[in-house]
Amino acid sequence: xxxxxxxxxxxxxxxxxxxxxxxxxxxxxxxxxxxxxxxxxxxxxxxxxxxxxxxxxxxxxxxxxxxxxxxxxxxxxxxxxxxxxxxxxxxxxxxxxxxxxxxxxxxxxxxxxxxxxxxxxxxxxxxxxxxxxxxxxxxxxxxxxxxxxxxxxxxxxxxxxxxxxxxxxxxxxxxxx
Amino acid sequence: xxxxxxxxxxxxxxxxxxxxxxxxxxxxxxxxxxxxxxxxxxxxxxxxxxxxxxxxxxxxxxxxxxxxxxxxxxxxxxxxxxxxxxxxxxxxxxxxxxxxxxxxxxxxxxxxxxxxxxxxxxxxxxxxxxxxxxxxxxxxxxxxxxxxxxxxxxxxxxxxxxxxxxxxxxxxxxxxxxxxxxxxxxxxxxxxxxxxxxxxxxxxxxxxxxxxxxxxxxxxxxxxxxxxxxxxxxxxxxxxxxxxxxxxxxxxxxxxxxxxxxxxxxxxxxxxxxxxxxxxxxxxxxxxxxxxxxxxxxxxxxxxxxxxxxxxxxxxxxxxxxxxxxxxxxxxxxxxxxxxxxxxxxxxxxxxxxxxxxxxxxxxxxxxxxxxxxxxxxxxxxxxxxxxxxxxxxxxxxxxxxxxxxxxxxxxxxxxxxxxxxxxxxxxxxxxxxxxxxxxxxxxxxxxxxxxxxxxxxxxxxxxxxxxxxxxxxxxxxxxxxxxxxxxxxxxxxxxxxxxxxxxxxxxxxxxxxxxxxxxxxxxxxxxxxxxxxxxxxxxxxxxxxxxxxxxxxxxxxxxxxxxxxxxx
Numbered sequence: 196x197x198x199x200x201x202x203x204x205x206x207x208x209x210x211x212x213x214x215x216x217x218x219x220x221x222x223x224x225x226x227x228x229x230x231x232x233x234x235x236x237x238x239x240x241x242x243x244x245x246x247x248x249x250x251x252x253x254x255x256x257x258x259x260x261x262x263x264x265x266x267x268x269x270x271x272x273x274x275x276x277x278x279x280x281x282x283x284x285x286x287x288x289x290x291x292x293x294x295x296x297x298x299x300x301x302x303x304x305x306x307x308x309x310x311x312x313x314x315x316x317x318x319x320x321x322x323x324x325x326x327x328x329x330x331x332x333x334x335x336x337x338x339x340x341x342x343x344x345x346x347x348x349x350x351x352x353x354x355x356x357x358x359x360x361x362x363x364x365x366x367x368x369x370x371x372x
Numbered sequence: 373x374x375x376x377x378x379x380x381x382x383x384x385x386x387x388x389x390x391x392x393x394x395x396x397x398x399x400x401x402x403x404x405x406x407x408x409x410x411x412x413x414x415x416x417x418x419x420x421x422x423x424x425x426x427x428x429x430x431x432x433x434x435x436x437x438x439x440x441x442x443x444x445x446x447x448x449x450x451x452x453x454x455x456x457x458x459x460x461x462x463x464x465x466x467x468x469x470x471x472x473x474x475x476x477x478x479x480x481x482x483x484x485x486x487x488x489x490x491x492x493x494x495x496x497x498x499x500x501x502x503x504x505x506x507x508x509x510x511x512x513x514x515x516x517x518x519x520x521x522x523x524x525x526x527x528x529x530x531x532x533x534x535x536x537x538x539x540x541x542x543x544x545x546x547x548x549x550x551x552x553x554x555x556x557x558x559x560x561x562x563x564x565x566x567x568x569x570x571x572x573x574x575x576x577x578x579x580x581x582x583x584x585x586x587x588x589x590x591x592x593x594x595x596x597x598x599x600x601x602x603x604x605x606x607x608x609x610x611x612x613x614x615x616x617x618x619x620x621x622x623x624x625x626x627x628x629x630x631x632x633x634x635x636x637x638x639x640x641x642x643x644x645x646x647x648x649x650x651x652x653x654x655x656x657x658x659x660x661x662x663x664x665x666x667x668x669x670x671x672x673x674x675x676x677x678x679x680x681x682x683x684x685x686x687x688x689x690x691x692x693x694x695x696x697x698x699x700x701x702x703x704x705x706x707x708x709x710x711x712x713x714x715x716x717x718x719x720x721x722x723x724x725x726x727x728x729x730x731x732x733x734x735x736x737x738x739x740x741x742x743x744x745x746x747x748x749x750x751x752x753x754x755x756x757x758x759x760x761x762x763x764x765x766x767x768x769x770x771x772x773x774x775x776x777x778x779x780x781x782x783x784x785x786x787x788x789x790x791x792x793x794x795x796x797x798x799x800x801x802x803x804x805x806x807x808x809x810x811x812x813x814x815x816x817x818x819x820x821x822x823x824x825x826x827x828x829x830x831x832x833x834x835x836x837x838x839x840x841x842x843x844x845x846x847x848x849x850x851x852x853x854x855x856x857x858x859x860x861x862x863x864x865x866x867x868x869x870x871x872x873x874x875x876x877x878x879x880x881x882x883x884x885x886x887x888x889x890x891x892x893x894x895x896x897x898x899x900x901x902x903x904x905x906x907x908x909x910x911x912x913x914x915x916x917x918x919x920x921x922x923x924x925x926x927x928x929x930x931x932x933x934x935x936x937x938x939x940x941x
Contacts, residue, residue, distance in 0.1 A: 344529065354654060
């Protein structure tokens with residue numbers, strides 16, 4: 196059994212919802228990177244309705260080409276592979292990606308809040324204790340953070356918050372389909 | 373010093389509560405040890421030879437009297453009545469339990485302390501010059517930026533699962549007292565064109581099994597861009613650092629594989645692509661932090677003191693203490709005092725709960741309730757009036773803290789070694805104790821002069837043996853503890869990795885070997901003004917090899933031959 200856990204919009208304004216039992220591929224077709232790139236080049240526009248799944252070692256140059264995908268799934272082979280966090284921030288902040296950014300693989304309870312802050316907004320979870328905890332509404336995180344990142348902003352000291360930052364975040368929301 | 377506001381308090385309380393929950397899920401079995409390990413390491417909790425060790429951060433080395441008392445309290449309640457100051461401005465408690473740890477973190481939070489990221493593959497406790505804000509040779513106080521980095525790096529979501537640990541040090545003085553060139557990132561505050569200050573950024577330094585001196589990544593970085601630039605460095609490392617081999621995962625390996633120019637190009641490209649404006653520290657936050665590091669109100673005191681001068685003239689021990697353990701303060705009439713936790717025979721860097729309480733009282737009485745911890749495992753009292761030196765000294769004598777050997781051969785850095793650590797090949801503490809006893813004649817130590825002697829119990833080099841003028845490395849040789857000696861390392865502005873002098877020695881022979889090295893130096897130096905390091909740089913390993921190994925330096929000598937050559941010769 197896997198659980199698809201979503202956290203609402205990338206700005207985190209809406210309450211979290213729990214879609215128990217839904218499957219990754221049930222919602223949308225997802226292709227490996229090479230196939231998705233081939234479809235992007237065939238001129239049909241089909242890539243704009245097809246998700247893409249990538250590994251944590253995907254080259255930054257390839258990331259730049261993924262912004263049209265409605266769904267990007269990052270496979271996390273091991274929860275200690277921190278590259279997924281950089282990929283999420285590059286997609287959201289550098290490439291302005293506003294589609295669904297999902298993480299799958301070794302996704303564990305204690306990393307979800309961190310992945311969220313990096314920019315992920317859905318989580319495919321196979322780890323049973325994590326599924327149980329989320330079902331109980333238990334999502335551990337710390338309430339206050341020192342980094343004013345645009346996604347799921349937690350409580351932050353006012354002098355650490357940038358007016359420019361919230362303008363950027365609003366802009367991203369407007370572009371969201 | 374920096375004081376928490378409500379936001380900082382909420383952060384550390386929340387972090388402690390989070391760890392309490394994680395511990396309970398570990399105990400219930402919801403988390404396996406593999407899943408729990410990075411979580412506990414990011415909260416400073418190691419599993420060592422005899423049990424858990426908790427490493428508590430003393431950010432950039434600044435500690436108050438009330439914090440010292442809390443550390444003493446923790447040592448008594450949760451440990452065996454002592455703690456160990458480390459080489460990275462942390463304190464370790466070696467005998468804590470897993471279930472007590474959340475309570476300890478709560479206790480630390482009460483006094484504005486934490487153990488956040490003192491371990492794990494993340495950005496560790498940011499270290500700095502222990503004389504920051506008071507040193508006469510300072511360009512600008514680095515603690516403002518050290519505090520900004522502490523906050524920025526704390527639970528930064530992108531950089532908690534790096535390929536390997538990541539250490540940052542920052543100095544704002546002419547003389548580097550933070551060994552910044554042996555850090556993953558070293559920052560030096562420099563004056564740019566027109567007099568504005570900024571940072572020289574060094575990258576890829578480190579000790580361990582592949583020691584490197586850091587290379588210059590950027591000669592001048594505007595102050596306001598510090599955080600965005602470090603984000604770019606961290607991101608390049610996070611994406612491209614090796615994750616397939618633990619021993620090749622540090623940033624120094626990436627920098628050397630790419631070459632500094634290519635690494636710099638990648639950082640620059642990343643930096644250009646990110647939203648600097650959004651990531652840099654807002655001016656309002658710089659302005660909020662800065663006043664925390666203002667000098668305490670120091671009353672005007674005379675720049676010379678007749679009573680102190682007379683005491684020095686009649687009391688050789690006091691005179692030695694003033695000469696070795698005090699330094700000029702920015703403000704005339706004040707001195708910076710080093711309390712060396714290096715009484716010959718003691719464990720380097722260890723302090724008992726009673727000593728921590730005594731230091732708290734002494735700091736309160738003589739140093740505006742503030743102390744610093746140094747990477748050479750000593751304590752500094754930053755604001756002592758010259759006129760108070762004699763009273764302070766007498767108090768230190770009474771508490772067994774008056775060791776007058778700061779910067780000398782017995783001021784040894786040593787890691788915990790095989791007495792505590794499951795990585796170690798050999799014990800470090802008994803070797804340090806034996807050497808300190810051998811050289812405990814203060815006149816002889818004075819004759820030898822400035823000397824950095826560092827001991828590590830294994831190749832991970834926590835005892836900084838690579839950067840010791842004399843370095844000692846514990847190795848396993850056919851199941852017995854042996855010690856390899858390196859010469860010529862230096863942690864400062866002229867940073868250098870030491871050179872192995874020859875085959876290793878058995879533990880009991882190490883003091884004799886050090887004796888032979890020192891005798892070589894004393895007999896052959898130009899003058900008393902030529903330091904050990906200067907001498908070594910002039911002559912190289914040759915004379916030392918000849919003394920240690922005789923004419924057969926090409927062959928590994930037997931232990932008895934070494935003894936005959938050195939002691940008999």
